[in-house]
Amino acid sequence: MKNMFAKKLGFGLMRLPLNNPDDMADIDTKTLQSMVDVFMKQGFSYFDTAYVYTGSEEAICETLTKRYPRDSFTLTSKLPIFAVSAESDQEKIFHEQLERAGVDYFDIYLLHNVNVENYQTAQKFHSFEFMKQLKAEGKIKTLGISYHDNAELLDEVLTAHPEIEIILLQINYLDWDNDGIQSGKCYDVARKHQLPIIVMEPLKGGTLANVPKDAEKLFREYNPVASPASWAVRYAAGLDGVVMVLSGMSTMNQMLDNISYMQNFVPLNEDEKKIVATAAEIIAANITVPCTACMYCVGTCPEDIPIPQYFDLYNNRMQQTIDLPYYPQQQYYENYTKTRGKASDCVECGACEEHCPQHLKIIDLLKDVAKKFEVALPNE
Incomplete structure (x- = not known):
């Protein structure tokens, strides 16, 4: 045995x-x-x-x-x-x-x-x-x-x-x-x-x-x-x-x-x-959103927002310490929004927060993601 x-x-x-x-x-x-x-x-x-x-x-x-x-x-x-x-x-x-x-x-x-x-x-x-x-x-x-x-x-x-x-x-x-x-x-x-x-x-x-x-x-x-x-x-x-x-x-x-x-x-x-x-x-001192990408939040989201992926892009963007004319995280975000919900599409139902093992304030954090990425989205 x-x-x-x-x-x-x-x-x-x-x-x-x-x-x-x-x-x-x-x-x-x-x-x-x-x-x-x-x-x-x-x-x-x-x-x-x-x-x-x-x-x-x-x-x-x-x-x-x-x-x-x-x-x-x-x-x-x-x-x-x-x-x-x-x-x-x-x-x-x-x-x-x-x-x-x-x-x-x-x-x-x-x-x-x-x-x-x-x-x-x-x-x-x-x-x-x-x-x-x-x-x-x-x-x-x-x-x-x-x-x-x-x-x-x-x-x-x-x-x-x-x-x-x-x-x-x-x-x-x-x-x-x-x-x-x-x-x-x-x-x-x-x-x-x-x-x-x-x-x-x-x-x-x-x-x-x-x-x-x-x-x-x-x-x-x-x-x-x-x-x-x-x-x-x-x-x-x-x-x-x-x-x-x-x-x-x-x-x-x-x-x-x-x-x-x-x-x-x-x-x-x-x-x-x-x-x-x-x-x-x-x-x-270097992590903005301590998300572990466990994915428990994703299946509960009525707007199909890829929450862990957005938090990962947000963390990477926030770790950029020098100004650049273009940030690759922006393009990745735009790619996701072609087929998935944007961060600003959140309807604040709270289902994601109920299932988050890290007890993150996901609703507020998605607003931060939207402020960082969506102002630069084309044609909006």
Whole structure:
């Protein structure tokens, strides 16, 4: 029987290789299969998917579960309580997930994106009781939650539900002291309840893989060959109680880099921790919108506004420190508006903010995006 936590690097299947970067459903299955093969060959065997990761469960069926013995890998998926409108939906979704993924059980099954609203829904629809029944039937082996809210609510949830065996938390060195995300405080609550911790967003949606030049200089001066991403993943993996760190790897190069330092994992030493703390200060000063491009907001927008893409363009534009006659981000924005909603099309319904794990004030931020980009749009 496999040891699901033998190595601390997990393949997060939310950001898969794509044939068309603007179409999350157009997964490059050939590249994904090669990545799965390399991952498994190097002794890594933990895979994390979810019902709402477009095409992910089906893709992992074709590239993993149809090609490897079931006991050779660990597969995690999640119950999207935010997509449930009736108690009976839970069983329908679960069986659809098994079929999509091509398995007859999940090693770990998580209640997805627990926050104050979704927790109320879970209580209303007896979601924990449903998951306990799945475990009793052998359809899931380990029951847990993924969590996006404050530490006080987390303590309440874990106290009320001792059946929770594992927790998925957003932890990275940039969010550790963030008052909105409360990575450090939520970590402390999980440790208080003696739960093993899986880490998501160790790179904060790629932010910590593409750091400002001053931060990268700090890293390179200490270790010229270590990537910025390696510092972030090692930071998370070295925390007490952390049994797995998920990385959303969308290219083979990203995977090979992660494997290079996680094959024989060594935690950060004290000097490295000090460097990371300084880097966090530099990075925080350079990010206007701390969006992780999780895409939870996109499917809820009635105006089809590509919110994460606009925030990425906005951040890049705001990081320009010299005046130029033309900014490439402007053209990319204009390209999007040909087929998608503009930032100014926002009707302020608030659906995006309800689903944002980073608790961003998306409505106000879209107004900032519109001010930056739309004044220069032609023919307006």
